Amino acid sequence: MKPKVGSPPDYTLDDDEIPWVLGTQLNEDAGPLGRVDGGKVLMVESHGFARRKPYHAQKLTLVFSAMRCFRDRLSDEGYDVVYRKGESFAEALGAFFDDYPDTTPVVMRSPSYGSADGLRDVAREAGGEVRVVENELFVSTREAFDSWADSTESDAFRHETFYRWMRRRSGVLMDGDEPEGGDWNYDDQNREYPPEGWGSPDEPSFEHGEIVDETADMVAEGFETWGKAVDASGFPWPVTREQALDALSVFVSERLGTFGSYQDAMVSDDWSVSHSLLGSSINLGLLHPVEVIEGIEETYREGDAPINSAEGAIRQILGWRDFMRHVYRHSMPELATANRLDAEHDLPELYWTGETDMECLRSTVEDVRERGYSHHIQRLMVLANFATLWGVVPEELNRWFHATYVDAYHWVTTPNVIEMGMYGSGVFATKPYVSSANYIDEMSDYCGSCPYHKTKDTGEDACPFNALYWDFLDRNEDELRSNHRMSLMYGHVDDKRGSGEMEDIHERVEELRRMEEDGVL
Structure with a gap:
């Protein structure tokens, strides 16, 4: 391959x-x-x-x-x-x-x-x-990307531009010169929340042999680690080529069908929803990304998966994974320490302990502690979102991701966390991916069991995301107000200033910072 x-x-x-x-x-x-x-x-x-x-x-x-x-x-x-x-x-x-x-x-x-x-x-x-x-474990070569980037009149460091070029050059999900199904992506079909009573198909499971037991013992005895210790009988990650192929088979035959619609959903008692769980196997080389893409496309063309699922899964691999690799190599070493919003706060201890009353953060950190994994929306809209609003130095969050996720390596986390997650550089992100509690409530069930009120900005039981969101916009106005994608929100900022509400928001944020220092957030 x-x-x-x-x-x-x-x-x-x-x-x-x-x-x-x-x-x-x-x-x-x-x-x-x-x-x-x-x-x-x-x-x-x-x-x-x-x-x-x-x-x-x-x-x-x-x-x-x-x-x-x-x-x-x-x-x-x-x-x-x-x-x-x-x-x-x-x-x-x-x-x-x-x-x-x-x-x-x-x-x-x-x-x-x-x-x-x-x-x-x-x-x-x-x-x-x-x-x-040269490394051959990607869909595109360095030389191919560089030649195209040097010659294209479009912005090579915009994912959509890159993704369409990759589709055309590879022929993946193409109908002649046009994208399969008529559209390049189907994101408008991929933001559903599962109905009550729905459960994702079973994750792949593996019978690990003595090597995993012996290695887990070696790690426990010889290294200072974080997260739950390994129980080989329930270890969820492939360690052999054969296991990785089994995991791919499970994804395309049982999970791909519902992946698209629910890929952004966060379900507190379902850690995997319908995600592929193949990232660690691809990043170890046990699976080549091309064979994963071919398996997904074949399943779609045989009529066993809808176009929105196939395209969404392929975009993550053929598009996003290769894009991260090229952005990283062209933007380093500056990207590793980029901090365009001049964030200055340390990473809250709750990222390591999981001790917080905020249900979205508690549940997500627990997922990571349990198995070194949470899916991409938890990474972006819970973990990175909160850190960005809090004003965490991007390099600190990047180190945390690199250490705690089984599929994380510096080339993966640095553009994903520092740029996409925290708007740290500007090499490709066009806006900060931040939100108040509204998005988390729309795409998860966390808010229903959280002691904080999702609709309140201030007051002792107001959701921290809300005050932090408005405080973030206020303190970063010089950098963000001119961004046309943020103009609507700055109209709301003006309203809150005019009404005096912004002063209450600042007081609430100071209170939240004291609570975090005391370990009671």
């Missing part, structure tokens, strides 16, 4: 070169591993890398288990896997070069910023050399 837009690099491995497979590239058909048939393969399990943040226990268990299962699969197929463990890549590579001084590992670059130079530097520090080749 190769990229669908652009041509993968053409190269071979010399006799003194072997594939080096990173922990997020567990794919036999891509990169250097896809260009050999047997022989030595290098894998490095770096424990020091996993100590940099209080990562979710399930995330570390997932990554290390998937690497070890991949190692065993390759060994069973006749490869001579040199599997090195160490506190650092340099330590593990040093031991490798001691044993194989005339061997050069060949590795696909990681999408994370500076990875190619970093890998070369680590290898030199360890006494050897490494050859870095």
Whole structure:
């Protein structure tokens, strides 16, 4: 399986070169591993890398288990896997070069910023050399995007522009030169809330073997982690290629049909709704994004899923995932610390503890603590929304997402959190994605069991989202008022100032900040 837009690099491995497979590239058909048939393969399990943040226990268990299962699969197929463990890549590579001084590992670059130079530097520090080749685990190549971006008269850093280019170039969900069904997206059909009594189809389940048990024990004993400890009998994430394919099959055959309509819905007792739950498998390389897209499109064309579901799911992978990759590599390193609204507050402790009376935040943080996952609307309109209104330094929220989600890596979280979630840079977002309690009430059942009143701006039981929303608009007026997409809301700001209500709102926000400091928000 190769990229669908652009041509993968053409190269071979010399006799003194072997594939080096990173922990997020567990794919036999891509990169250097896809260009050999047997022989030595290098894998490095770096424990020091996993100590940099209080990562979710399930995330570390997932990554290390998937690497070890991949190692065993390759060994069973006749490869001579040199599997090195160490506190650092340099330590593990040093031991490798001691044993194989005339061997050069060949590795696909990681999408994370500076990875190619970093890998070369680590290898030199360890006494050897490494050859870095292009990453083939995306739908589009770097070269294809850059060539198009340089030549297009449209704005390449607008997702809709990019997405339509990807559809045309790949032929996915196209009817000749026109989009399948006549429209490029079907978002107007994807904002429904499930009726009472509806339950999402069962999530995929897996019978994990000893490797997950042993790895979970290793993580528990050797690392400072966050989140619920791993119980292998209920571990919800694929760690092998076969399990990932099963998860894909479950999604397209049982969950895709209702994914579209309910993809934005937040249901307190249904953590997955009808989402694919494939992000971690794609980001580890267990699934190639192209095969996921093809499975979705085939299900639609066979009449087993509606167009709004197929298009919505494909847009997340063919469009958004690749778009994040290209935005990230073109916007780093500045994007990592971007803070265009001059936010200055620390991330509230409740993101780590989940201790808050705000039901939407409590429930969402509990979802993440439970399994290292919540779906994209919880991420954007609960977690990022609140942090933006609160005035959290974007880099702090980005670190939290990176540590706590099983599918999160720096190249994924940085454009999603800092730009899309917190309007931190302006590289592609056209407005802040913020709201009062109205949106959360419309798309969830959280407000019905929350002690705060969703319709009140001020007063001791008023929903914090409301006062924070108006306070956010007020303090960021110089940056936002000229934005035509915000003009209507600034009319309401003017009304609140004229009536004196804005003073009460500011007092309520100060009270909320004191409550957060005291741990009673």
